[in-house]
Each structure stands twice: as C-alpha cells, then as structure tokens.
Amino acid sequence: MIFPSALCHPHPDPEALARCLEGLGFRRTQSASPGLLLENGSLALRLTQGQAERPLRLEAQVRDLSSEAQALGAPWQAESEERLDPHWARQRLHHPLGLTLTLLREYSEDELDLLPPLPTHLDWQPEAVAALQQVLRQVPLDFRDAARRRATERAEYLCVVDGGLAPEPHHALQGLVDVTPAFQHPLLADAIRALGYAPEPLFAARQPA
Amino acid sequence: MFARLRRLPHLLRLAWGVRRLRRAAQGPEKALAQAALARALGGGRGMAMKIGQVYADRSGASALDELLHGIEPLPLTTLLPLIEQALDAPPERHFAQIEPHGIAASLGQVHRATLHNGSAVAIKVRYPDIQAILDGELALAGLIPGVGPAKRWGFDLEGYRQSLRDNFERELDYLSEARRQQWLREQLCVPGLVIPEVLLPLCRDGLLVQRWEAGEPLRSAESWPLGERLQVARTLLQTLFQSLFTLGELHGDPHAGNLRVRRGAAGVETLLYDFGCTLSLARERRLGLLRLILALRGEAEPIEPLQGLIAIGFDVEKLAHVAAEMPALMRLLLRPFLLNAPFDPAGWGLSAAFEAQLGVRRWWFRSAGPADVVLLLRIFQGLFNHLERLDAKLPWWPLLVQAVGEETLAEARALVLPTLPDGLSLSPTQPAATRLRVQLYEGERLKVDLELPADATAELESLIPEETLAQINAQQPGVVAEACARAQASGLVAQGLFAWEEGARQVRVWLE
Structure with missing residues (x-):
C-alpha cells in the first residue's frame, strides 16, 4: 500500500513561491532534494524547479471571506464573492507567481435562520x-x-x-x-x-x- | 429406506440453494437467491418447510407468500377422518361448520370452523404422514459427518441432532402445544399482545382448537404510521424479554407467518400463533444472561464474563481459548441491551466486528454454546428481521425493565454464579465507561471541560474541530483514530485515550 505524502508542483522560481506560501501558514521542513518541501499540518507541497503547467490551486475554508481577502492584500488580486448555493460562498484570489487561492465560507444554520430536523426515531409531538x-x-x-x-x-x-x-x-x-x-x-x-x-x-x- | 431416498433429490436441491445463497453477493442477487431457496424449501412439508420459513423471513413478504402457498393444502375430506378419530366423535358433533379451504403449514393444516354456539375457531390438524417424513429427515440429519470443521472445533453434533429431535417431537404433540399456549396466554402480560385462547377440551394429540383471532399479515404494518409501527415493535420486544427472562419459556418460531397485527379500539394489537416450537430455559440460564447484562451495564456487581456464559450453558474449556476477548465480545453481542438510546441494527455490524475480534477462533465461541442456543439466536434473528421491516428503532433496556419487573432483576442480581476452574485467567466485567471527558487547559487555566456519553468515542474525530485535529495528527499521526479503535476493542472500559500539547495548550481525553 502506498500513502502519498505530498503534492508536487514544478515552478520556475520555487524559492519565491515558497516565500509566498509561508505567508499562508506553510513552513519549510528539513528535507532532502529535490526542491523545497513545505507543510502546514494538513497539506505538504514539494516545489521543484521547472515550467508550471498550470497555476497551483489551493483551497481554504474561512469564517469571513472579505476580511481574509483584505488581510492578504497586494499583490493578491481578488475576484468578487460568489454565492454557490444557500449554504456556501466562494471568493478566488490570484497571485502573480501563478497561485490561485479559493476561499470558501459555509453559512451556519443561525445565519440562514434554519432549524435543522432532529435525528428522531420515535413519533415526536x-x-x-x-x-x-x-x-x-x-x-x-x-x-x-x-x-x-x-x-x-x-x-x-x-x-x-x-x-x-x-x-x-x-x-x-x-x-x-x-x-x-x-x-x-x-x-x-x-x-x-x-x-x-x-x-x-x-x-x-x-x-x- | 425407500421413503428416505425419495426425499434425497429434494434435499440435494436445498443444498444447491444454500450454496447459491452463500456465493451470492449482497443486494438483488442475494435477495433472489434467498427467495429461490425459500421456494425450494417450501416444496415439501416437515423440516424443509421449517428452514424455509426462516429464509423467507429474511427475503421479505413475497418469498413468505410463495412459501406459504407453495404447498397444496390437503383436501378437507382427507382430514375429516383424522378429526373424527382424535375426538372419538363425528366432527359435526362439535363443529357447526368447517371451511373446506385450509392453510398448509409445516407439520399440519389449519381450517377455520364454527362451533354450535356461533364462535369462530381455528382447527389445526396434524398431517397424517408427517411423523414418517420427519423420522426420515432426522435419520438423514444423523448422516451429517462429524469430520472437518465440526470435528476440529469440537461441535456437539449429537447435541444438535438431539435438540432437533426434541423440538420436532414437542412440535408434533398438539396437546402439549395447546397446554403451553394456554400457559403463556395466562402468564405473559405484555401490552398489545394477543395469544388466542385454546379450547383445551377439544384438543388432542393431533388436533388443536383455538379461538379464531383475525389480523392482517405483519407486512401490512410496514406501511402504517410510525406510532403504530413502534407499538408493534414494542410488543414484540417485550414479549421476548418477558418470555426469556421471567418465564423461561419462549416462542421458538417467530417468523412472520406466525404473527398478525390489527388495529382496534384498544389500540394496535399483535397476535402470536403456533406454540409448537418453544424453547425452555432453566432459571440459572436465563438469570445468568440477565446477570451478565446487568454487570455490563454497571447495574450489578462486576462478574467475570465467563461465569455468566457458563451459567447460560457454555463449555468453559472451549471458552478458555477466547477468554481474553470475552469482555469486548460480550459488549458487542449484548450491545442492544447496553445502549441508552434507540438501537439501530444497521449500525451494529455484528458479523464483521465478531470476525474482526476473534478471527478464526470465533469457532471456539460458536462451538462452546449449548445446542439450544442456536434456537435462541434464531429467535433474536427473527426479531431483528421484523424490527428492520417495521423500520422501528427503540431503546431496549427500559422496555426490558418494564417487561421483566424489579423482582426478576433483583433475582438476577442475587444469582450465585458458577466458580471458574483454577488457572483460568480472570478479567472481571468492568462496567463500561459512561462518559467521554475532554479537558483543555491553557497554562493553568481550565478552558474547556466536556462530558459526552462514552458512545461518542466512536465519533471522536468528528467531534474535534478540523483544524485542531490536523494539528494533533501533524504532531502524532493517527493518534486519535488509534485511540478510538483501542477504546472500541476494549469494550469502552475506563481508560486514557490521548493527550496533546502545543505551547501553553494541553488537551486530555479519557473515558471514565
């Protein structure tokens, strides 16, 4: 059985991308070549020297889209917020180094003014x-x-x-x-x-x- | 001998049906195989029909219908001389009318009739040739070879054969059945349960007469509103609990064909018929099981699980091979009684968990059981089938307490259990932990102190916020999942599960 442990991404300037990712909470780890290995506790990325075939797309769930997007600031470029369905909203941000970050926000039952059903088995009044x-x-x-x-x-x-x-x-x-x-x-x-x-x-x- | 050989092709068809069923995957293929086997079994009276009723229960209403209609009833004219012989009088002396169309069953046939006072009754007449058929089938059962797995794990084949013989002999004696039915009718006190009154003066060795109590097939209740389905389920559960733990005499054949339901002014009623096959359990055995449940619930002094099993009749030497696993295994098997919430069999996963805990050594446990435990398991299996079809989930323990009463519970608590042979390892039933505790400290300050039911351990990973879980796993990969698995395997006894520290934050999780 093989347990993949990291996502590999080629990039013309791995060092610059690593610094950008450090701004998102990633830390460099001691590792052997090739490239740089970064992780944030739940995701590991290996950045190698090469031509990027497509942008690196990352996703994160947050409590507030606009404040998180503002906190990132320049040079991130933010798209406008999208409501995907009553429960979810999304905002995409792009970094000139070829990094796309998708922020997702789930609306709670309180925000939606919902009363979810109870997981009943009996015949409740x-x-x-x-x-x-x-x-x-x-x-x-x-x-x-x-x-x-x-x-x-x-x-x-x-x-x-x-x-x-x-x-x-x-x-x-x-x-x-x-x-x-x-x-x-x-x-x-x-x-x-x-x-x-x-x-x-x-x-x-x-x-x- | 010739009669036995004539039955052989039929039994070979059954063997093919069983083989097909075993090889079938889950889903439609399995259902088809079950239904086919039920049909094959229904093709003859006697033992085959008995087994068929069990498979038909699992396969659903259509299979049961096919089974029940698979045998052509004998014409009434064939049975009238038997009735006359049994009563030593012409049938018309006792019955104003007997309906010509009968309902075929495994060992006899039922006709509706009317007494001279206008009361409707059901007459059950034993098939004329059934004793010879059963003798032949029991002789074939005696040819089962005592080699292979049966020998390796020391199954008591003679015990099973004897149990089979005893059951059929009891079932063929209609007078004895009538007395058991009347006794249970008088003793069982369960809301919603109706056992038809037996007219003992008209009952004989091959003839049973009881009041006609009409109802709809159990499958009708599957489409009833939830409240009514729950009433049927409660009656079924409490009937079993009171029969098993208080009376020690259980209906041994609870397939859907022996049940009817009806709605009336008094609410929903469940009718129970056919007391030919019953299981008798001596006081020490039934109270031994109840004592074990009480100990596991922490409502009686802890006991060694083996003591409870020996009281039930298990073979201690065989159990010694799996003694260490007994606490966890008992928690698994008796889970419906231990849970303080509605029990959902779908989430039990009994077979897989049983196999995971014991592996091939499960055969030691199976072979250690007394022969009549098979019948008890069949009774529970029947109950699970009905509850599943009714889609009714109820908490078992309060229903048991109501059904058996404080007196029986006190009797079980006071039961003196057998002592274990010297040298057998002891692992007293630690009562299950009742609470899962989570404490979060920041420095010296207690920030979070949670108490959850111990059962929540199974969902511990989903209870921890994702971000925290990721941090814990980054520091100690898999520690939460391992702690959950370890706790489940131990039967959720009190223990530390895991601890985690990051900076000034410390988390402790344990069962108490």
Missing part, C-alpha cells in the same frame, strides 16, 4: 420538536450537531422509560439539560424560561448522560 430546536440555538455552533443528536437520543430514552413512544416537550428539554455541560446551564435555563417552561424541575431532575 410537534411541540416537543419545536421546543428542542429552539433551545438548541443556545448551544455554541461548534457543539450543536453533537448536542442535537445526544439530546434527541436522551429524550427518546426518557420517553420510553416513562412508558411512552411519543416524546413530549418535557422529555425533549430534560434530554437537553441532561447532556449539557454545567457551564452552559445558566444560558440554557434562560432559553427554557423564554419558551414558557419552568427550568428548575428539569435541572433538579438532571441525570448527566
């Missing part, structure tokens, strides 16, 4: 779905997918423990309370109260799952 979807918005985005799955599983478990097959709002909210770390409890309590439910009994009955 619509009010229970709505309650959990709303309160989940208080969970930081980076942890929300995991919280959505775990709270749904926990709510379904609690519902069956209660002898039911159709989770109700109190199962949904208890499920989220049970899987939420303690430091987020104040925020969660406020969100539950804002929906019209009393958070105290839910926190009193909390069984970390």
Whole structure:
C-alpha cells in the first residue's frame, strides 16, 4: 500500500513561491532534494524547479471571506464573492507567481435562520420538536450537531422509560439539560424560561448522560 | 429406506440453494437467491418447510407468500377422518361448520370452523404422514459427518441432532402445544399482545382448537404510521424479554407467518400463533444472561464474563481459548441491551466486528454454546428481521425493565454464579465507561471541560474541530483514530485515550 505524502508542483522560481506560501501558514521542513518541501499540518507541497503547467490551486475554508481577502492584500488580486448555493460562498484570489487561492465560507444554520430536523426515531409531538430546536440555538455552533443528536437520543430514552413512544416537550428539554455541560446551564435555563417552561424541575431532575 | 431416498433429490436441491445463497453477493442477487431457496424449501412439508420459513423471513413478504402457498393444502375430506378419530366423535358433533379451504403449514393444516354456539375457531390438524417424513429427515440429519470443521472445533453434533429431535417431537404433540399456549396466554402480560385462547377440551394429540383471532399479515404494518409501527415493535420486544427472562419459556418460531397485527379500539394489537416450537430455559440460564447484562451495564456487581456464559450453558474449556476477548465480545453481542438510546441494527455490524475480534477462533465461541442456543439466536434473528421491516428503532433496556419487573432483576442480581476452574485467567466485567471527558487547559487555566456519553468515542474525530485535529495528527499521526479503535476493542472500559500539547495548550481525553 502506498500513502502519498505530498503534492508536487514544478515552478520556475520555487524559492519565491515558497516565500509566498509561508505567508499562508506553510513552513519549510528539513528535507532532502529535490526542491523545497513545505507543510502546514494538513497539506505538504514539494516545489521543484521547472515550467508550471498550470497555476497551483489551493483551497481554504474561512469564517469571513472579505476580511481574509483584505488581510492578504497586494499583490493578491481578488475576484468578487460568489454565492454557490444557500449554504456556501466562494471568493478566488490570484497571485502573480501563478497561485490561485479559493476561499470558501459555509453559512451556519443561525445565519440562514434554519432549524435543522432532529435525528428522531420515535413519533415526536410537534411541540416537543419545536421546543428542542429552539433551545438548541443556545448551544455554541461548534457543539450543536453533537448536542442535537445526544439530546434527541436522551429524550427518546426518557420517553420510553416513562412508558411512552411519543416524546413530549418535557422529555425533549430534560434530554437537553441532561447532556449539557454545567457551564452552559445558566444560558440554557434562560432559553427554557423564554419558551414558557419552568427550568428548575428539569435541572433538579438532571441525570448527566 | 425407500421413503428416505425419495426425499434425497429434494434435499440435494436445498443444498444447491444454500450454496447459491452463500456465493451470492449482497443486494438483488442475494435477495433472489434467498427467495429461490425459500421456494425450494417450501416444496415439501416437515423440516424443509421449517428452514424455509426462516429464509423467507429474511427475503421479505413475497418469498413468505410463495412459501406459504407453495404447498397444496390437503383436501378437507382427507382430514375429516383424522378429526373424527382424535375426538372419538363425528366432527359435526362439535363443529357447526368447517371451511373446506385450509392453510398448509409445516407439520399440519389449519381450517377455520364454527362451533354450535356461533364462535369462530381455528382447527389445526396434524398431517397424517408427517411423523414418517420427519423420522426420515432426522435419520438423514444423523448422516451429517462429524469430520472437518465440526470435528476440529469440537461441535456437539449429537447435541444438535438431539435438540432437533426434541423440538420436532414437542412440535408434533398438539396437546402439549395447546397446554403451553394456554400457559403463556395466562402468564405473559405484555401490552398489545394477543395469544388466542385454546379450547383445551377439544384438543388432542393431533388436533388443536383455538379461538379464531383475525389480523392482517405483519407486512401490512410496514406501511402504517410510525406510532403504530413502534407499538408493534414494542410488543414484540417485550414479549421476548418477558418470555426469556421471567418465564423461561419462549416462542421458538417467530417468523412472520406466525404473527398478525390489527388495529382496534384498544389500540394496535399483535397476535402470536403456533406454540409448537418453544424453547425452555432453566432459571440459572436465563438469570445468568440477565446477570451478565446487568454487570455490563454497571447495574450489578462486576462478574467475570465467563461465569455468566457458563451459567447460560457454555463449555468453559472451549471458552478458555477466547477468554481474553470475552469482555469486548460480550459488549458487542449484548450491545442492544447496553445502549441508552434507540438501537439501530444497521449500525451494529455484528458479523464483521465478531470476525474482526476473534478471527478464526470465533469457532471456539460458536462451538462452546449449548445446542439450544442456536434456537435462541434464531429467535433474536427473527426479531431483528421484523424490527428492520417495521423500520422501528427503540431503546431496549427500559422496555426490558418494564417487561421483566424489579423482582426478576433483583433475582438476577442475587444469582450465585458458577466458580471458574483454577488457572483460568480472570478479567472481571468492568462496567463500561459512561462518559467521554475532554479537558483543555491553557497554562493553568481550565478552558474547556466536556462530558459526552462514552458512545461518542466512536465519533471522536468528528467531534474535534478540523483544524485542531490536523494539528494533533501533524504532531502524532493517527493518534486519535488509534485511540478510538483501542477504546472500541476494549469494550469502552475506563481508560486514557490521548493527550496533546502545543505551547501553553494541553488537551486530555479519557473515558471514565
């Protein structure tokens, strides 16, 4: 089995291109010839002396297209932003050394004002779905997918423990309370109260799952 | 002898069907092979039909239909003398009417009838020649050679043959079946379950009469709304749990042909028929299994997994060859009972994981099991087939607790397990870790302190932000994936998974 470890790119001036790539977070590594080896932790590039057949195209996911494009500055030339679909936008930047950088930005469910469906297996009451979807918005985005799955599983478990097959709002909210770390409890309590439910009994009955 | 030889071509056709099925890849080819085998098996009464019902269950509704209609029912005129002989009276003395069209089954035939008081009943009449057919097939089963893998891994072939003989003998005795059905009807207390009432005064050795309870085939429920499908699934699960752990007497033939469903004022009902084949498990065996599950869930004192398996009836000398793998293997096999979430068989990957854990030594585990464990596995397989077709995923543990009750659980916790022979390595069931912990320090300051369910370990790589994962892998290539695999292989027992430092940032991940 062969595990490719680097992308090779011929260029008339590898040293100049390497300096440009260092501006994008690449570091030179100790390596034997041929050429220069650079890596950034997830991608390795070997630059060799030669005629470039096409521009080197790199892609990066960023949180903000315009600020990242501005931060790069001259001599990068930026195309205008493109919305690829409701979830993704793209901006391409070109460097005179023959380097094209594509910046991608994913729009979050909050920015799109979406309430993604819950990964349910039981026959949920619509009010229970709505309650959990709303309160989940208080969970930081980076942890929300995991919280959505775990709270749904926990709510379904609690519902069956209660002898039911159709989770109700109190199962949904208890499920989220049970899987939420303690430091987020104040925020969660406020969100539950804002929906019209009393958070105290839910926190009193909390069984970390 | 001649009768046995006449059955031989049929059995050869079956062998070809099995061979084709084994060689078929997944997907449509496999489904076709299964359906073909089901048809071949359905071509005759007796053992072949029994095996066919199992394959038909896996192949779907059309295969089951073909199977059930593959045998031409005997004319009622052939059966009437048998009914008269069994009752020692003309049938019309007890029945106002018997419908001429019957439904053929493996060992007998069912006719709808009406009593003189107007009640509808089902009459099951044993085929006149079935005893001779079975004797011949059992004799052929006795010719299975005890060489090759069977000998190498020490399979108890005589035990399997005896178990087969015992099952068929029980199944042929309709009076005994009637009493078991009536007993289970009285003892089983599961919401939504209906077992037809047996009319014992009319039952004889080759004749069983029960109330006619009509319902739709189980496949009808596949298109019902989710809530109703879940009710059917819950009834099936709780019936199995209560039969297995509380009563020690299980319906041994839960293929779709023995199930019906119906909607009524009382909600969704699941009807269970045909108690000819049942499995009896002694108290120590059924509670031994429950004790093992409780220990693995951390709801009872830890035990050595081998002790639980020996209580169930496994051969300790054979298990000794795979003793070290038992904790992880038990977690894998009993996963539906350990999960505190709806169980989805699709994500289980039991066969592949079983093979990955034990390799060729899996045969030690298989051959260590008592002969009737095969029947128990068939019962569970039937249940999985039904749950899959109903597309119903439920958490098993709370349903088990409700079905068996606290008394049975307490009995299992108090069970005294067999001691292990001297010298056998011990690896007590460490309860599975319940939490996956992640802590991030910046200098002395705790910045992140996460508690996730231990099951989240399987998705650890997706839980770590991509950028951080890339940094970790750049420093320690593959460390996260290796830690996940190691944790899964150990059965998710408490352990450190990995640590990572960059500058003032330190990350620790562990199971507790």
